[in-house]
Amino acid sequence: MSSLGYVSPQTMHFAEPLLLQSGASLRDYMLMYETYGTLNADKSNAVLVCHALNASHHVAGEYEGKPKSLGWWDNMVGPGKALDTDKFFVIGINNLGSCFGSTGPMHTNPATGKPYGAAFPVVTVEDWVAAQARLADALGITQFAAVMGGSLGGMQALAWSIMYPQRLRHCVVIASTAKLSAQNIAFNDVARQAILSDPDYHGGDFYEHGVVPKNGLRVARMVGHITYLSDDDMAEKFGRRLRDADTAAGDDGDYKFGFGVDFEIESYLRYQGDKFSEYFDANTYLLITKALDYFDPARAHGGDLAKTLAATRAKFFLASFTTDWRFSPERSQEIVQALISNRRQVTYAEIDAPHGHDAFLLDDARYMNMVRAYYGQVWDEIAEAQ
Amino acid sequence: MSSLGYVSPQTMHFAEPLLLQSGASLRDYMLMYETYGTLNADKSNAVLVCHALNASHHVAGEYEGKPKSLGWWDNMVGPGKALDTDKFFVIGINNLGSCFGSTGPMHTNPATGKPYGAAFPVVTVEDWVAAQARLADALGITQFAAVMGGSLGGMQALAWSIMYPQRLRHCVVIASTAKLSAQNIAFNDVARQAILSDPDYHGGDFYEHGVVPKNGLRVARMVGHITYLSDDDMAEKFGRRLRDADTAAGDDGDYKFGFGVDFEIESYLRYQGDKFSEYFDANTYLLITKALDYFDPARAHGGDLAKTLAATRAKFFLASFTTDWRFSPERSQEIVQALISNRRQVTYAEIDAPHGHDAFLLDDARYMNMVRAYYGQVWDEIAEAQ
Numbered sequence: 200m201s202s203l204g205y206v207s208p209q210t211m212h213f214a215e216p217l218l219l220q221s222g223a224s225l226r227d228y229m230l231m232y233e234t235y236g237t238l239n240a241d242k243s244n245a246v247l248v249c250h251a252l253n254a255s256h257h258v259a260g261e262y263e264g265k266p267k268s269l270g271w272w273d274n275m276v277g278p279g280k281a282l283d284t285d286k287f288f289v290i291g292i293n294n295l296g297s298c299f300g301s302t303g304p305m306h307t308n309p310a311t312g313k314p315y316g317a318a319f320p321v322v323t324v325e326d327w328v329a330a331q332a333r334l335a336d337a338l339g340i341t342q343f344a345a346v347m348g349g350s351l352g353g354m355q356a357l358a359w360s361i362m363y364p365q366r367l368r369h370c371v372v373i374a375s376t377a378k379l380s381a382q383n384i385a386f387n388d389v390a391r392q393a394i395l396s397d398p399d400y401h402g403g404d405f406y407e408h409g410v411v412p413k414n415g416l417r418v419a420r421m422v423g424h425i426t427y428l429s430d431d432d433m434a435e436k437f438g439r440r441l442r443d444a445d446t447a448a449g450d451d452g453d454y455k456f457g458f459g460v461d462f463e464i465e466s467y468l469r470y471q472g473d474k475f476s477e478y479f480d481a482n483t484y485l486l487i488t489k490a491l492d493y494f495d496p497a498r499a500h501g502g503d504l505a506k507t508l509a510a511t512r513a514k515f516f517l518a519s520f521t522t523d524w525r526f527s528p529e530r531s532q533e534i535v536q537a538l539i540s541n542r543r544q545v546t547y548a549e550i551d552a553p554h555g556h557d558a559f560l561l562d563d564a565r566y567m568n569m570v571r572a573y574y575g576q577v578w579d580e581i582a583e584a585q
Numbered sequence: 586m587s588s589l590g591y592v593s594p595q596t597m598h599f600a601e602p603l604l605l606q607s608g609a610s611l612r613d614y615m616l617m618y619e620t621y622g623t624l625n626a627d628k629s630n631a632v633l634v635c636h637a638l639n640a641s642h643h644v645a646g647e648y649e650g651k652p653k654s655l656g657w658w659d660n661m662v663g664p665g666k667a668l669d670t671d672k673f674f675v676i677g678i679n680n681l682g683s684c685f686g687s688t689g690p691m692h693t694n695p696a697t698g699k700p701y702g703a704a705f706p707v708v709t710v711e712d713w714v715a716a717q718a719r720l721a722d723a724l725g726i727t728q729f730a731a732v733m734g735g736s737l738g739g740m741q742a743l744a745w746s747i748m749y750p751q752r753l754r755h756c757v758v759i760a761s762t763a764k765l766s767a768q769n770i771a772f773n774d775v776a777r778q779a780i781l782s783d784p785d786y787h788g789g790d791f792y793e794h795g796v797v798p799k800n801g802l803r804v805a806r807m808v809g810h811i812t813y814l815s816d817d818d819m820a821e822k823f824g825r826r827l828r829d830a831d832t833a834a835g836d837d838g839d840y841k842f843g844f845g846v847d848f849e850i851e852s853y854l855r856y857q858g859d860k861f862s863e864y865f866d867a868n869t870y871l872l873i874t875k876a877l878d879y880f881d882p883a884r885a886h887g888g889d890l891a892k893t894l895a896a897t898r899a900k901f902f903l904a905s906f907t908t909d910w911r912f913s914p915e916r917s918q919e920i921v922q923a924l925i926s927n928r929r930q931v932t933y934a935e936i937d938a939p940h941g942h943d944a945f946l947l948d949d950a951r952y953m954n955m956v957r958a959y960y961g962q963v964w965d966e967i968a969e970a971q
Contacts, residue, residue: 221842321842381819381850382811388851389807391844392858396800398784414782421775422808425768433767439881454879456607456707458777458871461878464767465774472778485844492847493840495825 201269203277203284206260208233208300213333217295223320226309230334231293231300232256235276236284238338243581245288245340247331247367248272249348249355252423252487253479255299258291259284274562281571286578287344292334294327296486304482305406317403317482324351324494328358332366344577347371349559350526351487354494357534361496364512369577371516371570374523374559376530377504377537378495383525386426387488390419394481403482412481417472419484424471429522429555437464504537514544516573518566520558521551546573587655589663589670592646594619594686599719603681609706612695616720617679617686618642621662622670624724629967631674631726633717633753634658635734635741638809638873639865641685644677645670658735660948667957672964673730678720680713682872690868691792703789703868710737710880714744718752730963733757735945736912737873740880743920747882750898755963757902757956760909760945762916763890763923764881769911772812773874776805780867789868798867803858805870810857815908815941823850890923900930902959904945904952907935911942932959 208231217225233256238245248258250271259270259277276282276289293301296319304319311318335343346359346367353375360370379387394400397415401408425433440463444452460466500506515538519531528549535547548569552558558566597616604610619642624631634644636657645656645663662668662675679687682705690705697704721729732745732753739761746756765773780786783801787794811819826849830838846852886892901924905917914935921933934955938944944952 221840223842317844378825380816381823381825381848382814382816384825384848385807385811385819385850385854388848388854389804389811392800392807392855393779393804395844396804414778418775418779418782418804421771421778425771425775428768430766430768433771437767439764439767439770451884454607456609456875458703458781458875462767462770462774464771468771468774469778489842489844498837 201259201261201273201277202279203235203260203270203273205263206233206235206257206270207262208256210300211334211337213330217326217330217333219320219326220323221321225295225302225320228295228302228330229300230295230302230330232334233258233260233291235259235289236287238288238340241585242340243342243344243584244286245290245335245338245343246282247290247292247335247343247346247359248276248282249327249331249346249352250291250294251348251350251352252491253475254352255297256291256293256301257299258289271560275567275570281567282347282574283578287574290334290338292331294322295330296322296483296490298480298483303480304403304486305480314404314406315482316406317485319482319486321489322486324354324358324490325362327490328355328362331355331359332363335366341366343367344581345369345371345574347373348375349373350375350556351491354491358494358496360511360513360515361507364510367513368580369516370511370513371573372531372534373518374520374526374531374556376526377497377534379492384492386422387492389422391485391488393418393422394485397481400481405481411476413476416476416479416481416484417469420475420479421468421472424468426525427556429524429553431522432553432555433464435553437462437467442466504533505540508534508537508543509541511538511541511543516546516548516570518548518550518559518569520555521549522553523556523558525556587645587647587659587663588665589621589646589656589659591649592619592621592643592656593648594642596686597720597723599716603712603716603719605706605712606709607707611681611688611706614681614688614716615686616681616688616716618720619644619646619677621645621675622673624674624726627971628726629728629730629970630672631676631721631724631729632668633676633678633721633729633732633745634662634668635713635717635732635738636677636680637734637736637738638877639861640738641683642677642679642687643685644675657946661953661956667953668733668960669964673960676720676724678717680708681716682708682869684866684869689866690789690872691866700790700792701868702792703871705868705872707875708872710740710744710876711748713876714741714748717741717745718749721752727752729753730967731755731757731960733759734761735759736761736942737877740877744880744882746897746899746901747893750896753899754966755902756897756899757959758917758920759904760906760912760917760942761903762912763883763920765878770878772808773878775808777871777874779804779808780871783867786867791867797862799862802862802865802867802870803855806861806865807854807858810854812911813942815910815939817908818939818941819850821939823848823853828852890919891926894920894923894929895927897924897927897929902932902934902956904934904936904955906938906940906942906944908939909942909944
C-alpha cells in the first residue's frame with residue numbers, strides 16, 4: 200500500500216491547436232494528469248514530474264480496488280519521501296502520443312473519424328514540454344519549484360530549463376543525457392524495425408484489424424530491456440543459470456538442445472517482452488523512441504551545449520549511476536560542464552550503484568538521500584521567498 | 586585481387602554417423618573446406634582456421650570470375666601474410682549446420698526426404714570440433730601446427746585444445762571467451778525471437794513455402810551488428826549525422842518526423858540487416874547462436890576453468906581488443922589466468938584498437954605483427970622438429 204493512499208487521474212481538454220516542431224499541429228487534445236499534495240496559496244510549491252519511455256502520469260499512490268497499481272515513482276514521491284508531498288504539490292502528466300490516456304495514436308483523428316494510427320504526428324520532447332506548460336497555465340502555476348525527470352523525463356526537465364527559463368526554480372535531471380549517441384539510436388531503430396516489420400502492425404492501422412503487433416513489441420522491449428540493466432547486474436542476477444536447474448539440490452540442469460528457454464535470462468527477458476506487448480501501444484513506442492532520437496537542444500546552436508544552456512536560469516541537480524551504460528555518467532558530466540561554464544549553480548551526484556540505467560527507478564539510500572537533501576534546500580528557498 | 590589468387594572449395598563426405606552432444610546423431614554428412622599452401626612431407630605445417638558466426642570455409646583467396654569473393658580473413662592468410670601460406674598449409678572448414686555448403690538445415694533430411702529445417706539437430710562447438718577432427722583424419726593430419734580462430738572461431742580452437750590436446754602444437758584464440766555472459770545470451774535470444782516470431786519462418790520449414798523470414802533475420806543482424814562495433818567507433822563513424830545532410834555545404838539536414846531513415850547509423854544498420862537477410866539462412870542463425878550460448882567447457886568441471894584447461898598440452902596465443910564490449914579483454918584474461926595456473930606457455934596481446942569486436946577481422950599493424958611474430962616462432966619450432 201502506498202503511503203499516499205488512493206489517487207485518481209484527472210483530464211484536461213485543450214481546445215487551442217498545438218503547433219508541433221514538425222510543422223504539423225494537433226487541432227485539440229487532452230492531457231491526463233495526477234496531483235499529490237496541496238498547492239500552496241502563492242502556488243510556489245509545485246513540482247512537475249516528467250515520465251520516461253513506458254511510464255505515465257501515475258507517478259505515485261494507488262488506484263482504489265487495484266492493489267497492483269502503485270505509481271512508478273512511489274518510492275520517491277509521497278508523504279515524508281524524498282520528494283515530500285506534505286510540502287510539495289506534485290504533478291504527473293501523461294505525454295501526448297502516449298497510450299495511457301492523453302491524446303495518442305489510438306484516439307480518433309478528427310480529420311478522418313478513425314484512429315490516428317501512424318498518422319499521429321511525430322512529437323518531440325519540446326512539444327511535450329509546450330503541452331505541459333499549457334497545463335501549468337491552466338492550473339495557474341507560473342513558476343514550478345522544480346521540474347524533474349529521469350532518463351527521457353530528464354530530457355523534458357532540461358528542455359523546460361531552456362524553453363521556459365523563468366518558469367522553474369530548479370531542474371532535476373536524473374540518469375539522462377543532452378542527446379542520444381549513435382549506439383542509443385541504433386538500439387531504438389532495431390526496436391522500431393521489429394515493430395514496423397511485424398505483419399500485424401498493418402502500417403499503424405492495426406486497431407481496425409483487431410490485432411496488435413505483439414511479436415514486434417516483444418522484441419522491441421527485449422532489446423530495450425537489455426540496455427536498462429548493467430552487464431554486471433545481469434551476471435549477478437542470472438549469470439548462466441538454467442531455467443530448470445534445481446540449484447538447491449546442487450543440480451546444474453541440462454541444456455535442452457532446442458530453441459525454447461534454456462537460461463534464466465531468456466525466461467526473464469521473454470516474460471518482460473510478453474508483459475509489455477500486452478499493455479503498450481506499438482505506435483506510442485515508435486513515437487517515443489523518435490522523441491528520444493530527436494532530442495538534441497544543442498543542435499540549434501551548432502552543437503554547442505554551453506551556448507544552448509546559456510538561456511537557462513534554474514538551479515540544477517543532476518544524478519547519474521556508475522553502471523548505467525545507456526546514459527553513462529559521462530553524459531551527465533557533459534551537461535554539468537556546460538552549466539558550470541555558464542556559472543549556473545549545479546549539484547551533481549554520481550551514484551555507485553550496480554543496477555545500470557534502471558537504478559533511477561530503484562531504492563538506493565545514497566541516491567534517495569541526495570534527492571531528499573536537495574528538495575530540503577528547495578523547500579527552504581521557497582519558505583524564505585514567502 | 587587476393588595475393589593467393591584463385592581458390593576452389595572442396596567437399597568431403599563422411600559416411601560414419603556423428604553422435605552429437607545432444608544425444609542426436611547425423612547419419613552422414615558433408616563438409617566443405619578449402620586449403621591454401623602446401624602440406625609438407627611429415628604433415629606438420631597444417632593450420633586449421635575455424636570460422637565465426639557468419640563466415641565459412643572461404644578464409645582467403647578469391648573465386649574465379651567472382652571479383653567480390655575475397656575470403657573473410659584474406660588480410661591474415663596468404664603468401665607473406667601473418668599466417669604465411671608459403672610456409673603453412675592452411676585449412677578452412679565450413680561447420681555443420683552452416684548455410685555455405687556443409688550439411689545444414691537446408692539440406693535433405695534422409696529420414697523424411699524433405700529439408701531438415703528446424704529438425705536439424707542443435708550442434709555445439711564440441712560437435713563442430715569432432716567433425717573437424719574427422720576431416721583432419723582423412724587428410725592424414727595427426728597434429729596441427731596450430732588451430733586458430735576469432736570469436737566463435739576462438740571457442741573452437743579452445744575446444745580443440747581441451748578435446749584433442751595432442752593434436753595441436755599451438756592454440757590461437759582471438760577476441761573470444763570461455764563462455765558467454767548473461768548479456769551475450771540475452772542479445773542472442775532477442776535475435777532468435779525476432780526470427781522465430783517472423784510468420785515467414787513457418788516453424789523452420791520456410792523452404793517448402795518458398796519464403797524466407799527476412800524481417801526476422803534483418804532485426805537479428807541489426808542487433809548483432811551493434812554488439813560488434815564499439816560505442817566510440819560508432820560515434821566517430823556515424824555520430825548523430827543525418828542521412829541527407831550535405832555536410833560539405835555546411836548543411837546539417839532536417840529531421841523527417843517519420844519512421845523512415847533520419848540518421849546515418851539507421852541507414853547503415855538497415856543496410857547490413859537487408860544484405861544479411863538475403864544470403865544467410867535463418868535456421869543456421871538459430872543454430873549458431875545456440876552453439877555460442879552453450880559453449881562453456883568449464884561446466885563439466887563445476888565451473889572451474891583452470892581445472893578444465895589442465896587437460897591442454899598446446900602452447901597458446903590469445904589476443905583481445907580494448908574496445909571490444911562483446912568479448913572484452915577481461916574474458917581473454919580469464920583464459921590466460923587459467924592457463925598460467927596450469928603452467929601453460931601463453932602469449933597474450935591486448936590490442937588498443939577502436940573498432941570493438943570487429944577488430945579481429947580488420948587490419949591493424951600491431952595486431953597483425955603480433956600474429957606474424959607468433960607464427961614465426963611456430964614455424965621455427967616445426968623446422969627444428971624436422
